Amino acid sequence: MSVSNALSLLGYRVTIVEREPVLGGKVCSLHHPFPGPVSAMDILAPPIDRIREDPRILVNLSTTIESWSYDGSEGLASLSDGTRVRADALVLATGLEEVPPSLVPEYGYGSKKGVITSLELEERLSKGQSPIDGEMHSVVFIQCVGSRTERRGVPHCSTFCCTSSVKNALLLKSEEPSREVTVLYIDIRTAGPEQEALYREARRRGVRFIRGQPSLVMEREGKLLVCGENTLLRELYEIPADLVVLATGLRPRSSNSGMFAGLLIAAGATGFPEPHAPARNGVFLAGSVKRPMAIEEAARDARAAALDIHESLIRVQDR
Ligand SMILES: Cc1cc2nc3c(=O)[nH]c(=O)nc-3n(C[C@H](O)[C@H](O)[C@H](O)COP(=O)(O)OP(=O)(O)OC[C@H]3O[C@@H](n4cnc5c(N)ncnc54)[C@H](O)[C@@H]3O)c2cc1C
Structure with missing residues (x-):
């Protein structure tokens, strides 16, 4: 959600593909996250409201990505509901598991x-x-x-x-x-x-x-x-x-290991994606998919990922 909101502010159209029937990820399950004092809903409501009101962001719930192909400047994502989405970049913000x-x-x-x-x-x-x-x-x-x-x-x-x-x-x-x-x-x-x-x-x-x-x-x-x-x-x-x-x-989500292998994302020593590996094939990572992170760090990392994507797309246009 943080990547999407940042990219939309930069003028991009964004499609969110979320496996669950609701947005919010693990934060939906938290009671009163540290450092407090706000509740999980207080944290989630502003970005969810922004996404709902933003005509540039499209949300697909209960959906996953089946495949991603990339030709060096543009990619094509096939979703589990049969939809195909043309996109300049694919962001994996798929979190981790216990x-x-x-x-x-x-x-x-x-x-x-x-x-x-x-x-x-x-x-x-x-x-x-x-x-x-x-x-x-x-x-x-x-x-x-x-x-x-x-x-x-x-x-x-x-x-x-x-x-x-x-x-x-x-x-x-x-x-x-x-x-x-x-x-x-x-x-x-x-x-x-x-x-x-x-x-x-x-x-x-x-x-x-x-x-x-x-x-x-x-x-x-x-x-x-x-x-x-x-x-x-x-x-x-x-x-x-x-x-x-x-x-x-906390470890990488085992249910996503096939997707990561298909996207040629190499695992580092901890099992999480190799840190500092450059983005390849238009694929970027954001948040706790990289390593365990608290909410504030994950949100900051997501905004940084949006800037990385913006920078790489400007480079592609300048080629
Ligand atoms: C027990 C526990 C307690 C915590 N307590 C705190 C706390 O008090 N304070 C704090 O700051 N942080 C806390 N955290 C950390 C916090 O949960 C994370 O910082 C935050 O959830 C990271 O967000 P994320 O978007 O990176 O990942 P997630 O929240 O895991 O979101 C990932 C999303 O990707 C979706 N997804 C996964 N795979 C696919 C797929 N293949 N296709 C489509 N969608 C997919 C998931 O359904 C999910 O919605 C806690 C974490 C745990 C486990």
Whole structure:
């Protein structure tokens, strides 16, 4: 949406092809994204309204691109509904996906009630639902599930999961100050002044931070029990929990790997497209399809992509 609005401002006609029946991507699922205080809808409404009112932007929902051919100055996209669109450039702003938490089976995702992912927590909170049925006296967040690992996940840090968990830990603690809220981490990476302020506030309000990922989430007497070692104090911990939230790693969307291979987009060391690779065949990338990014960075990256396209089209015209 950000690329489209920027390109339209530069005078181009744009066609959006969105696989889902609504615009907005993952942000639709978020509750109150950091750095706050605005809601996801407050973030999404202005660009969506601009797109609706802009005669230069055409939106195709529940649609994908089947193929893209490019002759050096113009391309042709075939869409899944049979439509063909002539275009000067193709922008992939297709985002990323969570590493499947089942890769780390000892945390009980899918087999133990009360174990959910950060994205599922966001979705439930954004719909006004309680994260679990029943009382929530104790909540444990486990960071870096399937990330920063050579096995069972991805090697990179997703950069914003610590802030996302701190934000939700603070929310659940503020909602009920007697609730035990614990974050289990490898390192806390809340880089940036607003992010660090959230971390300080969470500590001030009594959210507990323990260094050391758990080795196991088990069930005892109908309650979850999170077991591991505090690697700073060299002490074992066992934390009873009603809700365990897994902050999963983020990786390229597997459903798009065929499309990327067809468009000759090479993967770099992290599995995301090779960074700094020049645009080829009229194809540009924007936002979190390149690497994990928070909303503000993704929107900035999208505006930069629009300028890249503008510059390359001026070069094509000058040839
Ligand atoms: C658990 C979690 C919590 C987060 N919390 C925050 C937060 O608090 N604050 C913050 O700033 N950021 C947060 N983020 C990051 C935020 O979600 C991203 O910055 C943002 O979604 C990036 O937007 P995007 O457009 O690059 O990708 P996406 O939002 O993923 O959008 C990609 C779009 O492409 C569509 N698509 C994919 N493949 C195809 C295809 N083949 N054809 C057509 N359409 C396709 C998808 O349906 C989707 O609409 C969070 C992310 C996660 C996972």
